[in-house]
Amino acid sequence: MPGEKQSAVQYYVGVDVGSASVRAALVDGFGTVVAHSERPIQIWEPRPDHYEQSSADIWAACCSVTKEVVRGVDASHIRGLGFDATCSLVVVDKQFQPLAVNSEGQNHRNVIMWMDHRAVSQVQHINATQHRVLNYVGGTMSVEMQPPKLLWIKENLPESWEKVGYVFDLPDFLSWKATGVTARSLCTVVCKWTYTSDRGWDDSFWKMIGLEDLVKDKYEKIGNHVLSPGEAVGRGLTPEAARDLGLPEGIAVAASLIDAHAGGLGVIGADVKGHNLPCENQPITSRLAMICGTSSCHMGVSETPIFVPGVWGPYFSAMVPGLWLNEGGQSATGKLIDHVVRGHVAFPELEAKAAASAHSIYTYLNSHLDLIKKSLPVGFLTVDLHVWPDFHGNRSPLTDLTLKGMVVGLTLSRGLDELALIYLATIQAIALGTRHILEVMQAAGHDISTLFLCGGLSKNPLFVQMHADITGKPVVLSKEVESVLVGAAILGACASGDFASIQEAMAKMGRIGRVVQPNHEHK
DSSP: OOOGGGTTOOEEEEEEEOSSEEEEEEEETTSOEEEEEEEEOOOBOSSTTOOEEOHHHHHHHHHHHHHHHHTTSOGGGEEEEEEEEOOOEEEEETTSOBOOOSTTOOTTOOEEOTTOOTTHHHHHHHHHTTOGGGGGBTTSOOTTSHHHHHHHHHHHOHHHHHHEEEEEEHHHHHHHHHHSOOOEEHHHHHHHHOOBTTTBSOHHHHHHHTOTHHHHTTTTTTOSOEEOTTOBOTTSSOHHHHHHHTOOTTOEEBOOEEHHHHHHHHHHTOOOTTSOOTTTTSOGGGEEEEEESSSEEEEEEESSOOOOTTSEEEEETSSSTTSEEEEEEESOSHHHHHHHHHTSTTHHHHHHHHHHTTOOHHHHHHHHHHHHOTTSOGGGGGTTOEEEOOBTBBOSSSOBTTOOOEEEOOOSOOSHHHHHHHHHHHHHHHHHHHHHHHHHHHHHTOOOOEEEEESGGGGOHHHHHHHHHHHTSOEEEESSSOHHHHHHHHHHHHHHTSSSSHHHHHHHHOOEEEEEOOOGGGO
16 A cells, blocks of 8 residues: 555546456556455356346445555545446436346346347348448447347347336446436447447437437437546536445546557557657557457557448547547457367366466466477477467457357377467467458558557567567557556546646556567568
8 A cells, every 4th residue: 555655646546347357446646556456246147148247236346446445545635536347238227227138037137248249130130231330340330339239128128128218338337326427438439339429329320220219319318428538527426426435525537438448548658768669759640559358459549530441440539539549359369368278188287287386377388388499489389280269250350250260280199288389379370360450450541560568468478479579560568567447547537637638647657567579580
């Protein structure tokens, strides 16, 4: 916890709602995470491809972790609060009470998770319209976006649909709980709901897909008051929310971000002076933020809209105010590496040896690869082994959910060496997928020179080095591994008025840890 000398420091709270847990951090004005807390949240999977959560359970977790990180801190030094969350769908009735998103009528399960794929036929119907709003999602809407999920509720749960009062993206639900204001963030409505910053909602789209009832009440249910991320919402924390969170009443609450976008915000604006990087003295548009965890997101910004086939966007002001965002992604990255390693016949041997050496399985695999590479560079070990990584379909740039993964070059060998090689080939395949996304972004008009990585996989030096070597670009790692929480805190800092702009807060609070250069001979 902060010492006496730091008592004059201003603090900001960032709250991050991930898929399986809620985390909070107390962050100072230099982007240092001073305190951190985490609590799991429940996921229900009533049938295949259906994933549900409870907004009450999520809010209770937000309250518990926030109380934890501010305990013992002088409340007058806490200046702002920012939320980020997965782009899950929260459904409540006209009295803001939870409403079932399931045929069992379980009202407490009122959240359809981002990764829920129940609305396949609805998204096919939406894509068949070829409506102009689809140009802003790379030409094809994803089953993970909100319009197909809304249509699924209308078609499958007519009783719930009749009672719907409000439908929120989860980041907006959290800012409503904190302030009592139903304003939405430009980030959520633009990225997941087809709102455009110049035209707003497009009546013809909602009517064409069969959701004309949303148009009737002037979009009251899905939001007709939209704020830029980081803008102050209402009059700050309500007395009730202040009690729940253990924070002072009235402190500034920011318009939220989707979790990956908060990660982008936490890394992409860092001051790079003195690191001899190609993006130094260049606009922020020369940077790509990669948020690498269970899945990966690739965030690039531009001053004018760039339409990239198979890549979401361009979204105006969805991450950095005033700039257009393109968002590429890989549906399974950390999850894929885990799947390949844990499913291998030699995994029990790996687990035992890693435990005996007091290392994580991935640290052990990385050193095992160094052991077997002999005089070759490590990357060349897989000359005869290739992985196609779309085990969970391809989000970008092929936008094909039906694609499957494959491995070419298998032998009858089944020891630890083979496990290490397929692990390496999987990491290389993911890095080649990133290169594929970069190539289509560059071909469409982006000019990216440097990668900025954060998230769990950025802690794996092999993953980082392969991304540098395969893309041929330097990789910047942030000083704080928890860049998503720093991003959420940056929102709170902006809402407090302590910084003139998000760009200024990003430069002060997003700090560089180290730089990994590509070995051009290995590309």
